[in-house]
Amino acid sequence: MMRQYELVERVQRYNPNCDEALLNRAYVYAMQKHGLQTRASGDPYFSHPLEVAAILTGLHVDEATIVIALLHDTIEDTDATRAEIDQLFGEGIGRLVEGLTKLKKLDLVSKRTEQAENLRKLLLAISEDVRVLLVKLADRLHNMRTLHYVPEAKRARIAEETMEIYAPLAGRMGMQDMREELEHLAFKTLNPDAFSTITTRLEDIRSRNMDLIKDIETELSEHLASHGIAATVKGRQKRPYSVFRKMTTKQLGFEQLSDIYGFRVMVGTMDECYRALGVVHTVWPSVPGRFKDYISTPKQNDYRSLHTTVVGPHRQRVELQIRTQEMNRVAEYGIAAHALYKDASGGNGAETGTVARPLPRLSEESRAYAWLRRTVESLSDGSSPEEFLENTKLELFQDQVFCFTPKGRLIALPRGATPIDFAYSVHTDVGNTCVGCKVNGRIMPLVTQLQNGDEVEIIRSKAQIPPATWETIAITGKARAAIRRATREATRKQFSSLGRQVLAAAFQRAKRDFSDGVLELALPRLGQPTVNDLLAAVGRAEIPSSDVLKAAYPDFKDERATVQRGDMKRAEEGWFSFAGQTGVKFRYMASSESGTGGLPVRSIAADLPVRFAPNGGAVPGDRIVGILTPGEGITIYPIQSPALKPYDDHPDVWLDVRWDIDAGDQVRFPAQISIHSFNEPGSLARIAQTISDNDGNIDNIRMARRTTDFHDVVIDLEVWDLKHLNRIINQLRTVHNVSRVERVNG
Incomplete structure (x- = not known):
């Protein structure tokens, strides 16, 4: 074990003016506090903080960092207190020692969420003071050097965490020699066969x-x-x-x-x-x-x-x-x-007595440290711990390419980055409004992998909302986090818009005034912080509109009525209505032209979370009903769909909806047909040709052999309306190898 004078001599070799008294005091204090404690190897426990300090002398750090290394386990593993360390070594050193102690309490855990939270705390602490990083990496390096003494069940977990987080973090901070040794030791544990062979x-x-x-x-x-x-x-x-x-x-x-x-x-x-x-x-x-x-x-x-x-x-x-x-x-x-330290007063002399001089501050930041600050700021805002862990790993593992904006600004990106990553690296608003790009003056797809020296121009539109699928294309943590935030915000706006329309209809049915002011008065009773939160909760079917009515108007009485879906199906013309639990008047129409009430449905609208029934869909001309599904919005079903049966006893989820299709709209809608056909060469080709000749678009085909002579064919179609669908079905019935054609109503 290294002696006290040897540690001081190591520091004095690169820093002759170091505070020798401070180093001696920390050495003696840590050794006394750890006393007879031992490590898994049987060595005195004090040998660990001493080796951590020795590793740091190889990095030529200041004496304050050496002191923190000597003391980093005292609060956690001995009877030392923060107040005692503050008194002997100063509040700055005490704060960092306590900070490292809190980090160790969650260290080497198996649960992903806790590991992610630990990493978040580590990066936040590092962004406050770089010495936390230096001590933490030296601590991990010595633990990896002695990993063979740790119980075998724990080794792989420690090595994996080292390989995934600490080694790339050392590399990101420019400490290549430390990174290589951490990778070497982790690789030896994680893949001993490959290590031995190579x-x-x-x-x-x-x-x-x-x-x-x-x-x-x-x-x-x-x-x-x-x-x-x-x-x-x-x-x-x-x-x-x-x-x-x-x-x-x-x-x-x-x-x-x-x-x-x-x-x-x-x-x-x-x-x-x-x-x-x-x-x-x-x-x-x-x-x-x-x-x-x-x-x-x-x-x-x-x-x-x-x-x-x-x-x-x-x-x-x-x-x-x-x-x-x-x-x-x-x-x-x-x-x-880059750790060029100065005293707060600007001098470099040490104080005498029992209290150390003020903790020196970092006077010059490196680009790596500035990157760390930006990463913490961009990734910690609004991300779950799991997202933070994933995105931070993406930021840590990257071999760079360098690209340029049209004005010559240099943008460093990870290898494999796309124009989407480039746009978000320039600014989050640029990424959110990106609709296309030019690479070296040529219009290119947004999935293009950028190369060194590329000049990238981002084409923007204020009407753009980043698609959720961009998250699978982007490879930088900043871009993925921004896309997630934009997607969440867009979804929230959709549900808020839906909730507003549902409540407006409910209040109108109840003949009560509807406004944001009325909703604000009801917020405390409903446990919602803002009107937008309330609207989104109603749109997600988390709060029934009747509850909002009762909260806004305590004298409101919900006059519920029930109606059987069989009665609805028997209504061939006209419409009838009833008040469900939502307070919305439901309107059922024999055709799209028979009424004007209800929420308008055009297609899968961008401003409302609307989707069509997964099996069978719905097309203009169908009598339709909306089912408000928690967390998903409205699902549109034809009124004759057997899939509506489970909702018979839940009138609160039924919504009045209507088609709102203009004559000039060029929008296809999903439908599904089932065909029973003879099994003979060319039968499927004739079916497909008939659909094509009648302007139908085949989205998917599934075939099953019922007998040797017959096939069942289920085809997902896209058609213009009910008349178009019926024309295709009638034409298919004339094909000689087709014995039966039916529309599927899932």
Whole structure:
């Protein structure tokens, strides 16, 4: 176990002016509090926070972060209190230690909702202070290094969480070395067979090519030196998980991998980066399509480097990363490299005595940290914990492409992103009003996958509402969250509109005044916060309109009447009405022209949640009735449909509806027919041809063999109206291989 002076010396190597007294006080306090506690390995428990602190010294963090690492388990696992830590180390350190304690209480849980809530808390805490992230990642890294001591039943769960959340989060924060080690340890646990196989193959390659890396390092250094470029060249073999990921994502066998080796070329200035690239491409041929310039367009985690692949000595493909020493520091330490801390007073001297100096603040934010803040803001608003978890994972796992707006603004997107993702990255309003796009000046589908350098122009319309299906096309968390919100809002407006029409009809039937002011007075009795909430609840059939009437007018008496559906079916002409539980006057008409009452039905309207009966549908000319289904809106049935029977004893869900079709409307409606036909060659073709000749549109066909000689055919049609449907049925009856045709009323 590392001794007290060794920890202080580690910090002093990169920060000679560190607060040594603060570090010593935290070391002694944590060791005393953990006392004789032990870990699953049998080691003293204090060895864990000490190792976490040691990992952080490798990131060159400030002494306050080291102190937080030493203390991060004291409140949870010992008798230490927040007040005591505040007194000894300051309120800032106490707040962060307590925050990490609250996060650990939900850590490593199996329930998805709790895991999602834990991640939300973690990201919110990180967005407040980056040191929470640094301590949390170092804590997870040491736990993964000692995972073999954990009971076997827990290992896979811990490794999976590491692979899904902590490793990509480290990568997103630019801490690539930590990400690679976390992935390596998790991969070893989650897929031991693949890990063992790839490791063996890599060892075999290393033994056969022991001198290759050194030869390339030497030859490349000499070529650069001959052109006056002083460079440090370091080569290494890829890690097993990196190989496995490339094999699975690109569907390659191990023998097909041609870039097992990677080299970092570190030079002094940015100008030398591009000069070195020229030298490399002059000496060795480059592999087309494998050059990336992350210096001119850095990644969102601040990573900057030139990437290229060349065919080097021995005809071996070699990946090269060319960067300055400063770029390399950011690539290794990530967010920690940007942690330039200053005291609140602007000095850097330590206070003396028992109370630490004020906790330093982050004076310079990296792009990665700014991304984290934006992600938390966009994903935490209005999302369920499960959505937050899903969308955050989408944000964490991404290899980027860079696209441009027509005005030259650079937009970084994950690989595989579409113009929909691009639109929402520009602004949520741009995404919500998107109706089309131009990519490099050409009109392209919204499902087009964008490539590096594409110029994307979004075509907009204020009348647009994002379709719910866009969620399956978008791949960024921001776009998916925005589409969900827009869909929920559009659905809410639909139900509110329906609820308003239902209540207006009910109040009119009861001969009572209807207005938002009247509804506002009834809100407390109905337990609804706003009028729109009440209207939506009525539209979703959660609150009967009669209850709203009673709440608005306590003297209202609901004079209910019942009527048998059989009586309705016997009404060949005219109409009759009755007051159901909703208070709406139901109107049943022999044809679409026989009356004007009820809610208008045109088709599947955008402003009302209306759908047609799933089996059989309804067409203009049918006498129709609406059934108010909780959570779904209105389902339209022909009055003769046997599917209405279950609703006979529930008059509160019946609604008066009427067709509202203009002569010029070009809208088809769903219908279903059943055909009994002879089984002979060409029979189905003749049926389809007859439907086509009569301007019918076949949506779906289902066939079943009843006997050797006969088939039952069920066809879903789209027709203009009842006359059109009857004409098709009559024409089908004349086809010689058809024995029977009937309309299906589901």
